[in-house]
Amino acid sequence: MDLKSNHTAPVLGDPAPISKSRLRVHSSLFPYSPPGAVFSPNLFLTVPRKKTGILDDVRASSWLDAMKSSSPSHKKTREFNNELASADTDVAYRTWMVKYPSALTSFEHITNFAKGKRIALFLDYDGTLSPIVDNPDCAFMSNDMRTAVEKVAKYFPTAIISGRSRDKVYEFVGLTDLYYAGSHGMDIMGPVRQFSDDHANCIRSTDKQGKDVNLFQPASEFLPMIDEVFNSLVNSTKEIKGAKVENNKFCVSVHYRNVDEKNWPTVAQRVYDVIRNYPRLRLTQGRKVLELRPVINWDKGKAVTFLLESLGLSNCDDVLPIYVGDDRTDEDAFKVLREGNRGYGILVSSVPKESNAFFSLRDPQEVMEFIKSLVIWKKKTSAL
Numbered sequence: 001m002d003l004k005s006n007h008t009a010p011v012l013g014d015p016a017p018i019s020k021s022r023l024r025v026h027s028s029l030f031p032y033s034p035p036g037a038v039f040s041p042n043l044f045l046t047v048p049r050k051k052t053g054i055l056d057d058v059r060a061s062s063w064l065d066a067m068k069s070s071s072p073s074h075k076k077t078r079e080f081n082n083e084l085a086s087a088d089t090d091v092a093y094r095t096w097m098v099k100y101p102s103a104l105t106s107f108e109h110i111t112n113f114a115k116g117k118r119i120a121l122f123l124d125y126d127g128t129l130s131p132i133v134d135n136p137d138c139a140f141m142s143n144d145m146r147t148a149v150e151k152v153a154k155y156f157p158t159a160i161i162s163g164r165s166r167d168k169v170y171e172f173v174g175l176t177d178l179y180y181a182g183s184h185g186m187d188i189m190g191p192v193r194q195f196s197d198d199h200a201n202c203i204r205s206t207d208k209q210g211k212d213v214n215l216f217q218p219a220s221e222f223l224p225m226i227d228e229v230f231n232s233l234v235n236s237t238k239e240i241k242g243a244k245v246e247n248n249k250f251c252v253s254v255h256y257r258n259v260d261e262k263n264w265p266t267v268a269q270r271v272y273d274v275i276r277n278y279p280r281l282r283l284t285q286g287r288k289v290l291e292l293r294p295v296i297n298w299d300k301g302k303a304v305t306f307l308l309e310s311l312g313l314s315n316c317d318d319v320l321p322i323y324v325g326d327d328r329t330d331e332d333a334f335k336v337l338r339e340g341n342r343g344y345g346i347l348v349s350s351v352p353k354e355s356n357a358f359f360s361l362r363d364p365q366e367v368m369e370f371i372k373s374l375v376i377w378k379k380k381t382s383a384l
């Protein structure tokens, strides 16, 4: 692949771009629907799909473009931001918040809607419960956040849904009374339950405390392939200063946050050179990370649906799922909640971003405030 030319590369596509029509969903959940607002189709990697749906052709350079455009610190963005006075940046953020109101200032709206309903809380990890840091191995959540999550989980069924391996995210969070889904939902440990659908790959197991659980791993057959790809990528990127490859069990992350931007084409090239040999893997993109994952019809949105069913909370009018996340992989969950008119997505972002979420929070600090407010509200209303 020559990233400077217009050669095409076989890659499976990322989720479809958000269509304008999605914004026209009118629902009782929707707090405000400013007229004329339009979703940008640039949220995901631009991957033109072939009608066969098996192998897509993509301009190799679009990987690099996507890496650059998704990076807020990218030169163009920096230049753009420099041109704007900080006051203007603030105005841009506040304008954006008209479309995605703060879940803190809209708290009353949310709790009014939640009255008489059971809230189910879904939390992403990186960038939501822990701040984004340079070293993925050091993305620790604060003790205050841990306490807040522990408390909220006493009142509402709470699940962590992360791109990381389930073991790793459990190690970071360290709380037992939660449900955990790792590998972008491809590794779920949930309560024991009989399902209406036949979920192959769902087995009975025990958790670290010896409790009976259901273990759902829809991509289990990919395990050897993922290990192989992980080893190839470790080897092929070892000379790129700052590149880091992470094995997330059912997916592999190639981090370029600490790679000099002039070497980003090499990162994209190396990833391409590996993935081209694995037509059953697809590429998605997160925050300064390229991720390779199995081509199965499963994502964080499906994981939310699965967990709701596991908890006996699906198809119930009196359930309000709330999903808090910062990443484009969280969009799948926001979309499930929005399209099913089922609950609220809350996007964590300090910069304007198009999203399927209803509300926003600026950073993990605000996430903690929101979680604490839920506990206070629940205690107050239970005492009445």
Ligand SMILES: O=P(O)(O)OC[C@H]1O[C@H](O[C@H]2O[C@H](CO)[C@@H](O)[C@H](O)[C@H]2O)[C@H](O)[C@@H](O)[C@@H]1O
Pocket: 124, 125, 126, 127, 131, 132, 133, 134, 135, 136, 137, 139, 161, 162, 163, 164, 246, 248, 253, 255, 257, 286, 287, 288, 289, 291, 327, 329
């Ligand atoms: O679904 P999440 O829990 O949000 O996990 C998504 C990815 O998060 C991690 O990477 C991101 O956070 C790192 C630590 O702050 C940061 O260094 C990196 O640049 C981010 O992309 C994690 O390392 C990945 O494996 C997850 O897929």
